[in-house]
Amino acid sequence: MKLKRFAKRTSIGLALLAVTAIWLAPMWLTLVASLKSESEYKHSPVWAWPKYLNFDTFHDVILHADVAQKLSNSLQIALGAATISVTMGFFIAYAISIGRLKYRGAVIAICVITFALPQESMAFPVYTFTKLIDVYGSIPPVYISLGILGSAFSAYLLQATMNHFPRELIEASHIDGASRLQTMFRVVFPVMRPSIATVFLLMFVNAWNEYWFPILLLPDNKDQPLPMAIAEAFGQPSFTSNGIDPVLASAASLLAILPSLFIYLNFQKALVRGVTLGTN
Amino acid sequence: MSFTQWPGYGPIQEFLGFRNYQRIFADNDFWVAFSHALIFVIPMSIVPTLLGVFIASLTFDFLSTRYASKVATFIRSSLYLPQIIPVMITGIIWRWIIDPSSGSLNILLKSIGLKSLALNWLVDPNAAMLALSFVMVWIQLGYTVVVFLSGLSRLNPYVLEAAHMDGANWWQRFRFITSRELGPEIAVILLTTVVGALKVFAPVYYVTGGGPDGATNVPSTYSFQAFFGGNKVGYASAVTLILATVIVIFALIIIRFQRTGLRGEE
Incomplete structure (x- = not known):
């Protein structure tokens, strides 16, 4: 019986691990491809660890994409947006909760609708507005808009x-x-501090991964946040017959996810708590 | 803006009233894009929810001993990984893997003798839909698993144990107890993921670009193309507003439904 x-x-554990292996496979393929030279990628099995580690591709990406600048853009946007949304939220x-607002139901419904709406329905007007008041192309409008929109979710x-x-x-x-x-x-703020920190982290990650506002508001590659700049520079295939360069694309995407990976590995528990906060 | 004809710069050219909307309703490409968004509800919402409940409760029931819980943590963090990767980068990763000529997937399929499965993922419309759907499941599963796992942890263990004593097998416990107790989580997940499916943009834009020839277009990519490619800002705004209206109506229905559900319980 015990046996x-x-x-x-x-057996169930192994089956679950098999699913997990499929889920990790793309990351593995990307990792090994990024460390191979062009010719080794073509001639060795795609899943095999490279015989000769080749870091040149990373070097090229860092030089070509000015990663430090993009990283600082990303930080600026994510920190700005998270600060605004958590303060307002x-x-x-x-x-809503402590002041026992009269129309609390309506306010909560407005919050839910705000974060359910497609981003572009708000990004298009902001785009037009920034052109109108001549701030188009600078970074602050991006995090101010993201912060205000994010405040609905963080308030919720x-x-x-x-x-x-x-x-x-x-x-x-x-x-x-x-x-x-x-x-x-x-009184309230000190007690709420752990939850506020969790929500801040969640807002930070959301703003870091945001694409609609940066795509619309930041046309110049040097102002763009890291993931987007990398995606535009190395991934944007011309959607025609000539394909993508596997080694270059994988090295670039790996570099772009390193910061997210760093945050994830360090704050995993808090992030998961934040994600499940709204569901119970 | 949605009532005008405007290329995105200079003065607004013409006020059109509702003519943009009339055009959209007569526009076949829009309806194709809209139907794709409805199809994507399956890989964005339904499949991850079912698979997520299943994986979460298997993990919870069978991997809860002290040694196995480390395995469970590993599984959970790995499945959640796609959720924290910026979606445009997810797009690039999959874009190069499924590249028909130089990507790893087709090389892999050919090397293990499944040459017939090595489809032209970016040129064949059906293959492109299939590939994109898989990417969406890959992205979404971690979210549902994490939420369901946290839901399961608040479940009363004695109820399950009692059922176990009474001879209910795993499937019966899953069907009659676990999946019902997870009702609130399922409601929230359905709301967020269906909304996510309707407004999906980045996976489509960065993996297939809506191509080949509009075969994987969704309303968001369609309005993006109109906005930038066609300089039809008025038209793009109108498409977006229609999408927004659909989403708001859906969200309101779910919220109302959820409230009456809660009241029914009290």
């Missing part, structure tokens, strides 16, 4: 956790003579 259960458990969530997530905030604490602070602002910053 049978062990066998069952092992906190105020909105506070009004924060109010979900703030609804469980112990009311006794707020009443106690009122009795102790704290003003409303003091209650907000001295």
Whole structure:
């Protein structure tokens, strides 16, 4: 009986690992291709680890794409957007949950609709507007728009956790003579800090991966965030018969996902908590 | 903007009233793109949800011992990996892998003797749809697995144990207990993933570019092409607004549905 259960458990485990292997396969293929030379890619099995490690392609990509500049663009956009959305989101969530806003249902519905809408329906008007006021092509409009739009999602997530905030604490602070602002910053904010950090991280990653606003608002390659600049420079195939260069494309994409990978490996738990925050 | 004819620069050329909308409804390419978005609900939403419930509960039920939980963590993090990669880079990765002549997939298929399966992924319309659908499942599965796993952890273990004692096998427990208890998670996932399918852009744009010849176009890529390629800003805006309206209506229906569902439980 015990042996049978062990066998069952092992076989299901192996089946799940097989699915996982399929899921990781593209990453593996990309990794080995990026480390091969052109000729080794053509003549060795595609899944095999390279005989001679070749880092030249990475070198080319870094030189050609000015990765440092793109990285700083990405950071600027992601940090700016996350800061704006979490700050605004906190105020909105506070009004909804603790301030017991009269039309809270309507406000929550507006938040949900805002993050359900297709990005381009908001990016097109912003595009026209930035041209109108002559700020088209600079980075701040990108993170300001992303931050304001993201505030809907962060407000939604924060109010979900703030609804469980112990009311006794707020009443106690009122009795102790704290003003409303003091209650907000001295009582609610410190207790909410872990959730706020989680939402900040989530907003950061979302803004980092965003494409509609950068595509529309940043025509110049030197202002673009890293993933987009790399995608435009090395991946954009001419969609005709002549294909893509496998070695170059894989090295470039690997470089572009390194920062995301770094964040993921370091903050995995917090990220997953953020993703599941809105569902329960 | 959607009421005008405007190339995106200079003064607005002409006010058209609802004529852009009339044109769209008569535009065959738009309807083709829209039908693709509906087809993509399958790989973006339905398949990942089913597969996600299944994988999450298998992982939860069979890999919960101390030693196996490390395996479970590995599986979860690996499946979630596609979610954190910027989608345009996901597009590039798949774009080079499925490249018909130099990509790894076809080389691999040929080397293991499955030459007939080595399709021309970017030129054959059906193959392109198939490849794109697989990419979408690849992206979405991690999201559903993570959400379902967190849902399962709040499940009362005694209920499952009692069912086990009463002789219910895994499938029966899955069907009658687990999948029902996960109701709220399933609702949220369906809402977010169906909306995601309707407005899908980057996987299509960066893998196939909507091609070959519009065979994988969706409303978002179609309006993008009109906006930039055709300089038809008014027309593109109208396409986007139609899409937005469809999504808002869908979201409102789900929200209403969810609320009445919750009230029914109370």
